[in-house]
Amino acid sequence: MPVNAQLLNLTTTGARSGRPHTTTVAYAEDGGRLIVFASNAGRPQSPAWLHNLRANPAVTVEVGELKYAAAATEITGAERDRLYAEQAARDPAFAVYQQNTTRKIQVVALTPARVSAAAAHLKEIHAGLREQLNDTLAAVDAYLAGNGQLPEATNDLQRHCLSFCSALHAHHTREDGVFPTLAATFPELKPTLDRLAREHETVAALNTQLTETLTQLTTAPSREAAVHLRDNLHHLAGELETHYTYEEAHLGPALDAA
Structure with a gap:
């Protein structure tokens, strides 16, 4: 040895x-x-x-x-x-x-190894957030295709974006509340929880940028603001995919014991 x-x-x-x-x-x-x-x-x-x-x-x-x-x-x-x-x-x-x-x-x-319903539920939540994000991106594309001239496209974009941003914020807020319990139960998970908490802060900042850009777009419509919103969404999608993959691999197995 x-x-x-x-x-x-x-x-x-x-x-x-x-x-x-x-x-x-x-x-x-x-x-x-x-x-x-x-x-x-x-x-x-x-x-x-x-x-x-x-x-x-x-x-x-x-x-x-x-x-x-x-x-x-x-x-x-x-x-x-x-x-x-x-x-x-x-x-x-x-x-x-x-x-x-x-x-x-x-x-x-x-x-x-506590993989069962809770870990599966985490993956379901992530899948739902991915779907909402994809719907939001589709709404941005529809808005750009119509040059923002159709009121229904503007309304659809606002509805999808606000719904996604709200759901993402609520999910991470719930997780932040669970992390202290997990850290006390599984000390070996502290590096994972610390990384996830830092990523939550990064995602929260991107989420804030999205809502600010959406406000700008709805109060002073422009193609430039819509393109900026789409770019922000794609940036957030990349950050979230990395976050989801890491969380499912490293945190999911401990959730049922929390």
């Missing part, structure tokens, strides 16, 4: 025996997840715990006084390479392990 490594006890279910097996492994933290490395000290074969969790990704994690069920997800591609490189930089033993084997050492993320 590497010197001064952060260690956790990982309990998997035997792929053949069905019995629990506990192994002490080194770990790192990344965005609310715990990351473990199937180094097996650079041996050519993967450790037995990796084989077990591939058969059954439901595991138990013990870190200090914390013990909780978790879902194991094998990380591949560029994200795997980043996580392993960061670990090798922290502890050069992991660079040696990789040099000693032709096997690409596997990397696994452990996330608190």
Whole structure:
């Protein structure tokens, strides 16, 4: 075991025996997840715990006084390479392990495993907000197509934009109220919650810009203001997509225990 490594006890279910097996492994933290490395000290074969969790990704994690069920997800591609490189930089033993084997050492993320109705509900909310945003963008396009001359296009644009901005604000306000409870229940999620809170602030600022641009457009209609509104909406859409993807991957699994 590497010197001064952060260690956790990982309990998997035997792929053949069905019995629990506990192994002490080194770990790192990344965005609310715990990351473990199937180094097996650079041996050519993967450790037995990796084989077990591939058969059954439901595991138990013990870190200090914390013990909780978790879902194991094998990380591949560029994200795997980043996580392993960061670990090798922290502890050069992991660079040696990789040099000693032709096997690409596997990397696994452990996330608190409470995925059910609440996580599904979060995805439904995000899907609904995406739909509202798409409807708002369609309303902007209709407004621009008519050069703002049709009153119904103006009214439709105002209705969609205000509805979306209000729904987004309400959703993030509710989440901000839940975050302190989640932080107390799952200390390991603090980096995730801190990032989400910062992103909420960024989105709130963009949301304010949208409402200000909409007010400008409705009080002094112009094509320039409509194009500016559309650009703001596309910018917000990009920020939200990154936010949704991260939140669903890192926060969703803990929601049911809040």
